[in-house]
Amino acid sequence: MKIVGLTGGIGSGKTTVAGFFKDLGIPVYIADDAGKRLLAESPDIREKVSKLLGAAAYNGQVPDRKYIANKVFNDKDQLAKLNAIIHPAVASDFQDWFSKQTSEYIIYEAAILFEAGGYKKCDLSILVTAPHKLKIGRLQKRDDSTVEEIEARMGHQWPDEKKAELADFLIENKDLQQTKLQVRDIHIQILKAREN
Missing domain, CATH: 3.40.50.300 (P-loop containing nucleotide triphosphate hydrolases)
Structure with missing residues (x-):
């Protein structure tokens, strides 16, 4: 496939x-949607992102996307660190999804x-x-x-x-x-x- x-x-x-x-x-697998879902649902990611960007990155269990965007989009180092948390999780999620597909x-x-x-x-x-x-x-x-x-x-x-x-x-x-x-x-x- x-x-x-x-x-x-x-x-x-x-x-x-x-x-x-x-x-x-x-x-169709949409990586950005998967990243948003994992940012919201994964306790491991929540812990790492809070440690990286501060407790204000989440309102309880809900990610504050605007806060996160403001923190990383003007700081290439922070963006790279955030991507290093999210991208491996998305890659793993994709492999799970891909293994279940049967199309051409x-x-x-x-x-x-x-x-x-x-x-x-x-x-x-x-x-x-x-x-x-x-x-x-x-x-x-x-x-x-x-x-x-x-x-x-x-x-x-x-x-x-x-x-x-x-x-x-x-x-x-x-x-x-x-x-x-x-x-x-x-x-x-x-x-x-x-x-x-």
């Missing part, structure tokens, strides 16, 4: 693309697939792109962020041009109908490659 990595910069619409693969019957291939969706080296564990990778202005507009609509906040978050990810050099497939997500057709085409290509 092939592991197909799916990534894209913030606001590119990679989760929408993941949904289109799901509609085709392909199992699965989609592994991660925001920093290339930056974190996760693409090396994938058989193929797909990069979702969108024009810069469109990404900003989507993010402003989605989470009421300022342009400055969005640009700061984008600054933590590689530019699309750098990621495109490592990707096997590219989806430009400007028009949903076109995006759906691109997903279907890639799906057919992956299945055909499996036959050869």
Whole structure:
């Protein structure tokens, strides 16, 4: 069974693309969702994150995401330490999930697939792109962020041009109908490659 990595910069619409693969019957693992779930549910992670960022990282058992984001996004050292707690837990969770799948291939969706080296564990990778202005507009609509906040978050990810050099497939997500057709085409290509 092939592991197909799916990534894209913030606001590119990679989760929408993941949904289109799901509609085709392909199992999808979303690493960011798993990270959020584990941050909330794992007592081990809760203890380590509280030790790293202080007791205010949690309101009782609930992670204070805004507090955590403010602590790590302007401090590369703290971000690296937080990732060193979360990423191994997500990798282990993914292996458990993957062992239960039976399809021809699965989609592994991660925001920093290339930056974190996760693409090396994938058989193929797909990069979702969108024009810069469109990404900003989507993010402003989605989470009421300022342009400055969005640009700061984008600054933590590689530019699309750098990621495109490592990707096997590219989806430009400007028009949903076109995006759906691109997903279907890639799906057919992956299945055909499996036959050869």
